[in-house]
Amino acid sequence: MLKLILSLLSPATAVRLVTTTTLPAVSPERAIRFLSTPSNWPIIVLSSWAVRGTDIDRPLAPGEAVDEIFGLPPLLPLEVSWTCTSIGESTAVFDSPSGLAGVAENCQMDFVAEKDGAGGSLLRLAMSYEPLSPLANAAGIYRWQMDRRSHLGELKKIARSLLSLSLAFTTLLASICKPKGSHTS
Secondary structure, rough: OHHHHHHHHHHOOEEEEEEEEEEEEOOOHHHHHHHOOHHHHHHHHHOOEEEOOOOOOOOOOOOOOEEEEEEEEEOOOEEEEEEEEEEEEOOOOOOOOOOOOOOEEEEEEEEEEEEOOOOOOEEEEEEEEEEHHHHHHHHHHHHHHHHHHHHHHHHHHHHHHHHHHHHHHHHHHHOOOOOOOOOOO
16 A cells, blocks of 8 residues: 555656457458547547547548647646657557646557457557646546446447448348348348
C-alpha cells in the first residue's frame, strides 16, 4: 500500500500501461485501420468524448494530427494533440510531446496487432507518458482499471458486430446473386 501511495505522489516516474486482448475473426490490418481512425477513439476509450481535426473518419497518415477531447466536458474538458508518427499494416504509433499542460508530457499510444493463428488478432494497446503531477499517476491507475473492465469488452463487441455484418452481407449477396432456378440445400 505504501508503494502505491508513493507512486501517486512521485511525478518523476514514467508510466506505461499495457492492455492486450484477442479479436476473433478480425485481421491485424483491419484492427489497426480501426484503431488509427480518430473518430473511433470515443467508441473504444471511456474517457474520450470527441476528436477534432481534418478528415477524422479515416486512418491518420504519418505527420497528420488531431485533437482529442477527454475528461468530463463541459465541467472539465481536457485536450491532447496527437500526431501519427508511424503506421503500418500491424502497428500504429501516436505521440503528444506536449501532452496535457501541467499534468503529463511525452505521451504515446502504441498499437500492435498480430495474427493469433485462428483467423483473428492478438492486440496490444500501450499508453505511456511522463506524469507532471500526482493527478496523472492516479489517472493512470484509474484508466488502466477502466480499460481492463470496459474498453476491451467494447473492442470485442465491435469485432463481433463487424463479423456479423460481414456474414449478413455475404448471405445477402449470395441470395441476390443466386442464378434463376437454382436452390440451396
